[in-house]
Amino acid sequence: MAELAFGLPAVGALIVSLFRRRRGLAVGVGLVFGLAGLVAAGLVVPGRQYRLLGLDAVLLAPEQVVLVATFVAAGLAVLLVPPGSDRVPMLVSVLAGLSAIAALAILSDPLVVALVVLLLAAVHAAVPALRSFSDRVRAPAFGALLIVLGALLAAGATSTPLVRIAGLAVVVGVTATIGVAPYLQGLDPREPAPASPIAWLGFVGPALAVVLVTRFVGLLPAESGAGYAVLLALGIFNLGLGAFGSWQSQANADLWRYSFIGDWGLVLVGFGLLNQTAAGGAYLILLSVLLLRLPLYLLARPALIQAQRVATITPLTLLVAAALFGSAPFAGFAARLLIIRGAAQVPWPLTALLVLAMLSWLPQSLRLAQTLGRPTGRLAAGVVIVLLLNLALGLYPNPVLNLLGVR
């Protein structure tokens, strides 16, 4: 079943690409293969060891939850494309991405994971876009190289300082691949979503982050604990940068980019705190990135391209703002509460900083919600679906947390 989770989307991408001129057929086949991949990912027994083409494969519970959420986010991205957009290229990119993400989540060996990241980075950079190939490939390729270095040092380094560098290399490698600060890339809404940095920040990133904390960290020797400190430091840096950058930004794509960075800051802090409560919050934020922030950014993209300014605030705008801010009863509330509870176990300045950074997003979330314009028709339906999903996750986080194994 594990091989089907990445094999089916890959075959789907190939078939959709072959039948791209017959749009209806291509979209139908692509959705069927994507759905089949989702079912396969959901049916894998978590923790069971598989042997795929001579490689060790295992899907742990947190990876499975995030993988399933990634499939759902991909489905939302394809189904809710704004009117006038072509679904077929989006579907090919999304299915190819899903295949790579499933491979990342399932394959155990860090060297193989780095190879998959390298391939994905090259394919992503080759998608026609506004930025050059080299600009787009650099950060994820650098990340893949650091993962290789970390894996090498963790397995065979003869001196303690080099073993410490292993942890550092793996953590910095994964964050570079995802594209969080200091590896930020410019976000232009005119760039197609599959070719933009959002593909890493909002689509591939969550699965990679989970692979980092569930699998890579386990491979590192105890002496390489410096990686955790770096994770926490990068988290605080991204949190601060997200908050500060959002205050300095116009209500445009930059604001969205900083909102992703702010969420990633919370995720990295949650994992870096090294306790189950904060990790639970970090997982929920990752799900929130996949099931709320990413689809909302995709829905807001047409308005961002046209630079529409909407001064009025509708009830839907307020609901979107509340969900993005992380207020009750949406999923972001439970996530932030868990991270603060986790942070309360360490000296208080970190908790104070976290609370300040979270509160700073109150006005910014309203500005973000306003970038959607006045949602009507399919756009409004999309927003409502995304909000309902987030509401369900916020009202009933315990089943998901139990699946994640963090309670």
Place this chain on the structure above:
Amino acid sequence: MIGLSAWIGLGLAWLGAAVLVLSDARRGLAVGILLSAAGLALVRLVEGDAVDAGLLLAGGLLASVIALRRNPRRGWGLLPAGSTPRIVLSIVVGGAALWLGVGALASPGEPPARAAAVIVIALGAGRLLGVRDPRAALAAASLIALGAGTLEALATTDATGALIGSIAAVALNLIPTAADSEAEGG
């Protein structure tokens, strides 16, 4: 004799990676991939794993042929004006990688094989992170794939690592790149 062959393989891998670093056009890039793959294959052959060696050589050969056919820049493009930083990169990064592979790591595999793989990865990385031409970047990435595949092969008993590295090297060169970015400087 076996030891000498392994070190010759390492030298060949370094030479190939250096040619790739110092070249801007298709012949230089293709020969760089092929020489590196041949070097990696030789060190694996010396270690007694002919299957790995065959896979790496076949992957390198196929990748270099594809790199040759897909790259519109004709000629060798070796040592273009302003190559001094790349020469320094080939020597310094290659030397640092040799030290890492031989002196700082105890596994996987024997020192020459490990060092050859690390040198190929390091020089491929240096080229990938510094280049603007997408075809040259993909050729450099395929070096990294071959090196990582060799490391994986050294760490395991089966040929899967070499197979995956070879497939990745070929696949990277098969990726189409936009015509407008082909014209960028190398």
